[in-house]
Amino acid sequence: MTYKMLVSDLDETFLNDDGTIHEENVQTVKRAVAQGFKFVPNTGRSFESVQKMLKQLDLYDQVGEYVISFNGSAIVENKNNQIIATQDMPxxxxxxxxxxxxxxxxxxxxxxxxxxxxxxxxxxxxxxxxxxxxxxxxxxxxxxxxxxxxxxxxxxxxxxxxxxxxxxxxxxxxxxxxxxxxxxxxxxxxxxxxxxxKGVDKGSASLLLGEKLGITKDEIMAIGDNNNDLKMIKAAGLGISVANGINVVKEAADIVTKRTNNEGAIAEVLNQFVLIGEQ
Known part of the structure; x- marks a missing residue:
């Protein structure tokens, strides 16, 4: 299977415990994106709060790159933070x-x-x-x-x-x-x-973004660590738990990484499934 997009939780998954990014994660994301792969942060936080991180990944203010925020309540294109879809609460x-x-x-x-x-x-x-x-x-x-x-x-x-x-x-x-x-x-x-x-979650938003981009469920990977990542992991073609994920997430995932969030778990996934054979 050729995967075209990874939707990734941030805290305790992509980010280190102190909120920084493992350097290997930074470099593998940049290499994957350079090949046309989509790396999409899928977070409970706002898209405004991840702008510094996007700059580190060279995804800031970029056309055709996206963030899913608020547990799926908003899908945002990084260029000018253009709102693609929202599902708000009365x-x-x-x-x-x-x-x-x-x-x-x-x-x-x-x-x-x-x-x-x-x-x-x-x-x-x-x-x-x-x-x-x-x-x-x-x-x-x-x-x-x-x-x-x-x-x-x-x-x-x-x-x-x-x-x-x-x-x-x-x-x-x-x-x-x-x-x-x-x-x-x-x-x-x-x-x-x-x-x-009701009906708003990281999984449904991931599939909606995939549909807008012409990416099928089977071409989407999702990775997370906690309860709010469950529907995302179950919705994706390949659901992944980081090694530090809670037990219910590990049980729901198709695979569990060897690395924790502090050890560059996203780099492990991208090297295994996207950057195959790259020196």
Missing amino acids: FTMAKQIFKAGLIDASVDVHIYTLNKLFIYNISDSDKQYLATRGVAYVALKTTDLSFLNMQQPIMKVIFEHPDIQVRHKIHDAVVASVGIDQVEVTYSSDRYVEFNL
Whole structure:
């Protein structure tokens, strides 16, 4: 099989734990792209937050190169950050999720619009994590979200807490409020529980981009490490887990890399399936 595109999660997959990029990943991505291969970051974060990374990969402001953001809520062409497709969340739903998931004062909440990230009650650990990834945000001082009605579209709402049991309680509270048939729920980075509009996920966005580019499912590879990567890995022709992936991701994947994210796992994949025979 000739693969034409790799959709890749970023945090704990393509990026090192400290938010930097393994140099071997940088070089193999550049060589693959030079051959016409598509390397598409597929992230829960905004496309604005990955511009520095795109510059390192020579993908910044390039025609015919893409980023999938917000767990699949937006597909963006890198040239002028042109929006190709969005699947946003109704303002009323975002307010309902925010209210239900804010179960106590230890929880912080991220609200992603297309161009801004708003965070209420941000924790010190979350500040540090976002700083390592160069993520800009606007701090909210109030739970009154009426101003967001002018900030449409809203891409997703997520909650941060280090305790998985608290994240489960947030999940249950939101689902009880809005209904499981209304939202896609995923977990990521061992700190977030994320809510998108039902039907929006990294996998469906990957297939949609492939369709727009004339690339079939069988020609797409997908790689990730965590719960929000599952549908992407299952949707692709070849689903891959990094060596540091959680067990459920490893079980769902067709293959598991020998390398972790800190060891250049993407370079391993590209060398094995794309840059075959290259010296």
